[in-house]
Amino acid sequence: MAENRPNTGNSGGKSPKKLRVLLRTFGCQMNVRDSEVVCGLLRAMNYELTTDPADVDVVIFNTCSVRQHAEDKVWSEIGRISKRSTLNLPAGQAGALRYAKPIIGIIGCMAQNYKEKIFEKAASVDFVVGPGDIDKIPGIINKLSKNRLSMLECRIWETDSPRRPEDIYHTGFYEDKEHAYVVISEGCSNYCSYCVVPYVRGELHNRNHKEILKEIEGAVDKGIGRITLLGQNVNAYLNKDIDFVKLIKLVNSVKGLREFSFVTSHPKNTSLDLFRAMAETEKLKKFLHLPVQSGSDRILKLMNRGYTRKYYLDLVDNYRKILKDATLTTDIIAGFPTETESDFLDTYNLVKDTEFDAAYIFKYSPRPHTGAARFADDVDNAEKEKRHKSILDLQRGISNKKRCLKK
Ligand code: 5AD
Ligand code: SF4
Numbered sequence: 446m447a448e449n450r451p452n453t454g455n456s457g458g459k460s461p462k463k464l465r466v467l468l469r470t471f472g473c474q475m476n477v478r479d480s481e482v483v484c485g486l487l488r489a490m491n492y493e494l495t496t497d498p499a500d501v502d503v504v505i506f507n508t509c510s511v512r513q514h515a516e517d518k519v520w521s522e523i524g525r526i527s528k529r530s531t532l533n534l535p536a537g538q539a540g541a542l543r544y545a546k547p548i549i550g551i552i553g554c555m556a557q558n559y560k561e562k563i564f565e566k567a568a569s570v571d572f573v574v575g576p577g578d579i580d581k582i583p584g585i586i587n588k589l590s591k592n593r594l595s596m597l598e599c600r601i602w603e604t605d606s607p608r609r610p611e612d613i614y615h616t617g618f619y620e621d622k623e624h625a626y627v628v629i630s631e632g633c634s635n636y637c638s639y640c641v642v643p644y645v646r647g648e649l650h651n652r653n654h655k656e657i658l659k660e661i662e663g664a665v666d667k668g669i670g671r672i673t674l675l676g677q678n679v680n681a682y683l684n685k686d687i688d689f690v691k692l693i694k695l696v697n698s699v700k701g702l703r704e705f706s707f708v709t710s711h712p713k714n715t716s717l718d719l720f721r722a723m724a725e726t727e728k729l730k731k732f733l734h735l736p737v738q739s740g741s742d743r744i745l746k747l748m749n750r751g752y753t754r755k756y757y758l759d760l761v762d763n764y765r766k767i768l769k770d771a772t773l774t775t776d777i778i779a780g781f782p783t784e785t786e787s788d789f790l791d792t793y794n795l796v797k798d799t800e801f802d803a804a805y806i807f808k809y810s811p812r813p814h815t816g817a818a819r820f821a822d823d824v825d826n827a828e829k830e831k832r833h834k835s836i837l838d839l840q841r842g843i844s845n846k847k848r849c850l851k852k
Pocket of ligand 2: 634635637640711
């Protein structure tokens with residue numbers, strides 16, 4: 446455990462009270478699940494979880510680094526919390542100012558991205574914990590709160606573990622009474638050139654399939670009927686001789702489970718075998734989120750995606766042939782470095798022809814550590830905005846038309 450503890454005083458002796466913790470989650474489903482895991486660990490240690498920001502002892506931000514905008518939101522939230530919690534102090538308590546604010550923790554992708562540099566950027570932060578170290582959070586809060594009572598200033602950061610212990614997934618705590626997210630793999634080894642995930646979540650690590658099934662059975666025992674299998678690239682799942690196709694068949698056979706789905710799929714690891722298995726697996730929702738990112742072969746290559754426009758379109762054709770009336774959604778990035786009007790039109794036309802049920806469209810945002818960060822971010826913001834809006838409008842029309850047809 447890394448620690449920085451200038452001794453600023455003494456006193457103390459008060460008995461510790463039950464600490465009230467507020468956990469704010471930003472970003473993807475993986476973060477939603479991680480927050481649940483942290484809540485499960487905190488509950489087991491007798492902390493009180495609250496959603497009321499008015500009276501808290503600890504505020505934890507579970508953060509996202511996927512785009513700059515996601516990080517900006519967190520920095521401004523930290524600023525707001527630190528300001529608010531010091532403003533209400535009666536005059537003449539300047540010495541106690543530092544201790545009047547809640548303990549503030551940054552966990553998740555920004556924690557890993559900035560590590561202890563977070564303390565320089567946001568002086569009010571007390572602890573920083575990366576995705577591999579979330580099991581240590583209850584102990585860290587415990588230590589910080591004890592130090593506060595004895596007026597010791599202390600900052601703690603934990604960002605070095607490549608992997609979290611398996612047992613954190615078995616706290617049995619799920620926010621929803623009907624549905625659970627179940628992580629099947631952590632991290633990603635694809636290194637798409639725009640993506641920060643491999644640098645903040647580490648290389649792909651597959652959970653043991655027996656542990657996954659044990660977790661699902663436990664959730665079903667608690668009355669949960671629906672689950673979503675989670676991973677950055679679920680199709681690359683491999684544990685011993687169990688690949689993703691075998692895994693969905695095993696999950697399908699869990700007694701009491703009513704329905705399940707999975708996200709996210711990578712086209713290069715998505716196969717016709719998977720589509721056939723999806724067709725035969727009666728509990729599996731006929732839904733596929735298959736991010737294409739761009740319709741231009743030149744841009745796909747620069748993105749290091751590992752497939753071509755034709756490969757993607759063939760995959761979609763086969764998906765729709767094998768799984769009739771199945772849902773298909775995608776992600777798209779507008780304004781990747783060097784994207785020309787003609788590259789953009791390739792993407793626009795792919796969206797027009799494919800008629801996705803939904804598409805999530807993002808403006809390219811340069812990310813630290815990534816391959817694309819070496820390229821100039823040369824599509825200006827007005828042009829990115831225009832391309833983003835143009836695909837958004839196109840997709841809105843398609844989604845509305847499909848919704849009307851389904852009614
Ligand atoms: N800029 C813009 N969008 C990005 N995404 C990932 N990294 C970036 C980035 N640097 C998008 C991709 C991915 C989704 C989760 O976020 O479309 O599929
Ligand atoms: Fe990022 Fe690509 Fe991995 Fe998805 S597949 S998490 S976009 S590196």
